Amino acid sequence: MKLPGVTASRKIAIKGRVQGVGFRPFIFRLAKRSGLAGWVQNTNEGVTVFIEGKPNEIDRFISDLKNCSPVAAFISEMQAEDSVPEGLSHFEIRHSQNNSSKITEISPDIAVCTECLADMKMQPHRIDYPLINCTNCGPRFTIIRDLPYDRANTTMSVFPMCRECEEEYNQVLDRRFHAQPVACNNCGPVYELWDSTGLICTSFDGIIGTAVRKIREGGIIAVKGVGGFHLICDAGNQDAVTVLRKRKGRETKPLAVLFRDLESAACYVSISSEEERLLCSWRRPIVLLKCRSDHHGGLATGLNEGLMTLGIVLPYMPFHYLLMERLELPAIVLTSGNLSDQPIIIENTLAVNQFNGIADLVITHQREIYNRADDSVVRQIGAGMQIVRRARGFCPDPVPVGQPVDGILAMGAELTNSFCIGKGENAYLSQYIGDLKNPYTQEHYRNTIDRFLRLFRVKPRMIVTDLHPEYYSTKAGWELKNESGMTGKPLILIPVQHHHAHIAACMAEHGIDERVIGVAFDGTGLGTDGHIWGSEIMVADLENFERISHFEYLPMPGGDKAVAEPWRMAFSVLYYVFGESALGLELPFMNMISEKQREWTFHMIRNQVNTPLTCGAGRYFDAVAALLGICLRSGYEGEGPMKLEALAREGIQDEYPVVTGEVISLRNAFRIIGEEIRNGKPLWHIATAFHNTIATAIVQSAVTAARVNGLNKVVLSGGVFQNRFLTEQLVSRLNKEKIHVYLHAAVPSNDGGIALGQIVIAAKREKKHSSG
Ligand code: ZN
Numbered sequence: 001m002k003l004p005g006v007t008a009s010r011k012i013a014i015k016g017r018v019q020g021v022g023f024r025p026f027i028f029r030l031a032k033r034s035g036l037a038g039w040v041q042n043t044n045e046g047v048t049v050f051i052e053g054k055p056n057e058i059d060r061f062i063s064d065l066k067n068c069s070p071v072a073a074f075i076s077e078m079q080a081e082d083s084v085p086e087g088l089s090h091f092e093i094r095h096s097q098n099n100s101s102k103i104t105e106i107s108p109d110i111a112v113c114t115e116c117l118a119d120m121k122m123q124p125h126r127i128d129y130p131l132i133n134c135t136n137c138g139p140r141f142t143i144i145r146d147l148p149y150d151r152a153n154t155t156m157s158v159f160p161m162c163r164e165c166e167e168e169y170n171q172v173l174d175r176r177f178h179a180q181p182v183a184c185n186n187c188g189p190v191y192e193l194w195d196s197t198g199l200i201c202t203s204f205d206g207i208i209g210t211a212v213r214k215i216r217e218g219g220i221i222a223v224k225g226v227g228g229f230h231l232i233c234d235a236g237n238q239d240a241v242t243v244l245r246k247r248k249g250r251e252t253k254p255l256a257v258l259f260r261d262l263e264s265a266a267c268y269v270s271i272s273s274e275e276e277r278l279l280c281s282w283r284r285p286i287v288l289l290k291c292r293s294d295h296h297g298g299l300a301t302g303l304n305e306g307l308m309t310l311g312i313v314l315p316y317m318p319f320h321y322l323l324m325e326r327l328e329l330p331a332i333v334l335t336s337g338n339l340s341d342q343p344i345i346i347e348n349t350l351a352v353n354q355f356n357g358i359a360d361l362v363i364t365h366q367r368e369i370y371n372r373a374d375d376s377v378v379r380q381i382g383a384g385m386q387i388v389r390r391a392r393g394f395c396p397d398p399v400p401v402g403q404p405v406d407g408i409l410a411m412g413a414e415l416t417n418s419f420c421i422g423k424g425e426n427a428y429l430s431q432y433i434g435d436l437k438n439p440y441t442q443e444h445y446r447n448t449i450d451r452f453l454r455l456f457r458v459k460p461r462m463i464v465t466d467l468h469p470e471y472y473s474t475k476a477g478w479e480l481k482n483e484s485g486m487t488g489k490p491l492i493l494i495p496v497q498h499h500h501a502h503i504a505a506c507m508a509e510h511g512i513d514e515r516v517i518g519v520a521f522d523g524t525g526l527g528t529d530g531h532i533w534g535s536e537i538m539v540a541d542l543e544n545f546e547r548i549s550h551f552e553y554l555p556m557p558g559g560d561k562a563v564a565e566p567w568r569m570a571f572s573v574l575y576y577v578f579g580e581s582a583l584g585l586e587l588p589f590m591n592m593i594s595e596k597q598r599e600w601t602f603h604m605i606r607n608q609v610n611t612p613l614t615c616g617a618g619r620y621f622d623a624v625a626a627l628l629g630i631c632l633r634s635g636y637e638g639e640g641p642m643k644l645e646a647l648a649r650e651g652i653q654d655e656y657p658v659v660t661g662e663v664i665s666l667r668n669a670f671r672i673i674g675e676e677i678r679n680g681k682p683l684w685h686i687a688t689a690f691h692n693t694i695a696t697a698i699v700q701s702a703v704t705a706a707r708v709n710g711l712n713k714v715v716l717s718g719g720v721f722q723n724r725f726l727t728e729q730l731v732s733r734l735n736k737e738k739i740h741v742y743l744h745a746a747v748p749s750n751d752g753g754i755a756l757g758q759i760v761i762a763a764k765r766e767k768k769h770s771s772g
């Protein structure tokens with residue numbers, strides 16, 4: 001039977017994040033409402049819709065499709081073409097077939113939705129069910145083993161659905177239609193409570209009750225989350241925070257805090273409208289926010305000693321809501337459940353063993369985490385967001401790079417590692433892996449590479465590494481190449497310079513494929529001259545780069561030790577400025593270093609013993625932080641620079657002299673800083689003027705390089721540009737010079753973004769090579 005009034009039909013192919021996010025039921029409801037007939041079907045590349053009916057209804061359908069799609073859905077491409085009406089009588093969801101190597105996007109994990117939170121109070125079979133989810137929310141990436149995204153390919157496969165869940169799963173108009181992780185109190189995974197004696201409780205009510213009591217007493221609890229375990233305690237209890245730090249072996253690194261709601265958070269931190277959007281988004285990252293100066297007390301000071309920012313996250317699991325409801329506290333610490341620098345723990349038995357002695361209680365649940373994912377961390381810089389750590393809620397969103405990168409595996413750098421694989425014209429950056437410094441993280445890295453290659457059906461044909469031969473990632477790349485050579489033609493391996501990769505990553509994010517001025521500022525990266533770079537101003541495109549200017553080289557007394565101990569860089573700076581008389585200077589920080597160490601350090605510098613050369617801006621910031629006495633030993637990457645940034649104040653124009661050119665010299669700046677410290681100038685003043693000086697050095701160098709080369713785009717990348725004070729100043733000053741500034745947004749500015757740059761550079765070089 002033909003629908004009355006059918007005059008038109010349309011076939012629409014949609015690409016993007018349209019599977020596993022409630023997209024087909026949405027289309028179904030939309031078509032029903034508009035009185036359209038046809039069908040919708042998942043394909044290997046996305047979703048195809050066929051509709052027929054009145055032309056004006058079809059137009060309305062297409063516009064609603066674009067504007068009202070489910071929260072986690074994302075349409076990257078949509079092609080609608082006229083078709084021949086088939087005289088269909090109704091609208092249906094057709095079965096999908098997935099059998100080619102083409103794949104569709106995998107949704108990141110989604111924070112629990114408000115409808116599910118309501119169901120948790122209302123639905124008889126889901127009262128207080130802490131793993132409730134629907135097509136619009138719940139775990140995705142962390143539970144998926146393989147494509148297509150069906151329950152059988154997730155860690156939920158071991159839980160057969162009860163009759164009720166199955167009915168919901170099969171009912172097109174139900175919110176849980178094809179919600180793969182659907183579960184309830186009758187059929188789903190449950191929570192378990194463990195202490196040092198073993199399993200002590202499986203009733204959820206009992207678990208929450210015990211947890212609440214323990215937290216109020218100042219205890220520490222390990223809780224299994226979406227992508228791994230967390231350690232939690234009362235964020236208002238200084239003793240609990242101290243104990244947590246001590247037991248976890250995390251002495252100074254700031255701790256993230258979960259607030260019960262936005263209103264409670266707003267009492268402690270200032271929240272812009274953009275920051276509110278980030279806090280409340282379905283990706284639910286930790287957002288770095290500015291502490292309110294008018295708020296004293298309530299939160300432990302040991303959360304973020306020496307900093308003016310606090311990492312804040314809102315509840316994103318049903319468990320968080322249920323806990324905070326009963327706890328009646330504004331906030332709890334929510335920090336990754338890992339030991340020192342090892343990966344976040346995901347296995348239940350391992351957690352029970354490893355957290356023994358660290359946590360007073362361990363709360364697990366039976367839903368297995370297949371892909372580990374830490375909480376993501378973001379920060380607003382300028383008008384937009386910059387991602388600092390990219391994992392839960394963001395991974396595995398692809399970055400479209402506008403050129404074929406198929407079959408390329410980029411190994412990334414050494415610290416805050418992420419790797420990247422290419423599929424078609426998409427780059428898939430892995431979740432944050434960590435510092436490749438211990439065997440556990442290295443194993444996690446290798447396993448995750450295997451999983452990505454399998455999941456996205458990529459057979460690598462080319463490997464990209466950093467130039468640094470000692471990085472674990474570089475060695476792993478060579479191993480893959482050598483292994484491939486034993487069974488066939490060895491893979492091609494391309495090494496890429498660290499700072500060029502930084503710039504290319506930011507260019508790729510913005511779709512820039514031309515010559516630009518690149519400003520890559522970070523702590524460490526091997527240069528082509530064998531020295532350690534990190535204050536690079538270059539002319540770059542996606543294929544090559546030319547170094548234009550950089551900071552003067554300074555010796556790093558003790559090599560890598562100077563990274564962990566910024567006071568060594570302060571000595572290096574003093575020797576560079578004052579020569580032999582540096583030893584006799586009486587700066588307060590020097591008294592905190594033993595005389596023997598002082599003399600030995602100067603001996604090393606004087607005689608060039610174990611003093612590799614660096615121009616890394618991170619080391620310059622370290623030196624000033626140590627000179628000011630605010631960070632002599634670094635407990636975490638970037639501690640010195642972060643503490644220096646915390647001191648800087650807006651609205652102060654003072655700065656120190658700087659000589660720009662091929663080599664940028666801060667010699668006179670350091671001389672004055674030394675004098676000002678002796679004269680008791682306020683620390684915040686020196687910190688502010690130092691930031692302003694670095695900004696001037698960059699603006700002058702970049703503007704000159706731009707004018708000389710006839711360019712007007714400046715790309716900023718590297719960990720230094722996580723510094724909001726510096727970066728916002730640079731953007732406004734460069735804009736005044738009619739220069740377009742490009743910052744990272746979806747990919748980290750730190751070394752977590754390097755692999756994206758590596759992949760596009762390799763693709764470009766290969767293309768050039770094969771065409772000429
Ligand atoms: Zn939901």
Ligand code: ZN
Binds near residue numbers: 165166184185
């Ligand atoms: Zn059920």
Ligand code: FE
Binds near residue numbers: 502523524718719751
């Ligand atoms: Fe770097």
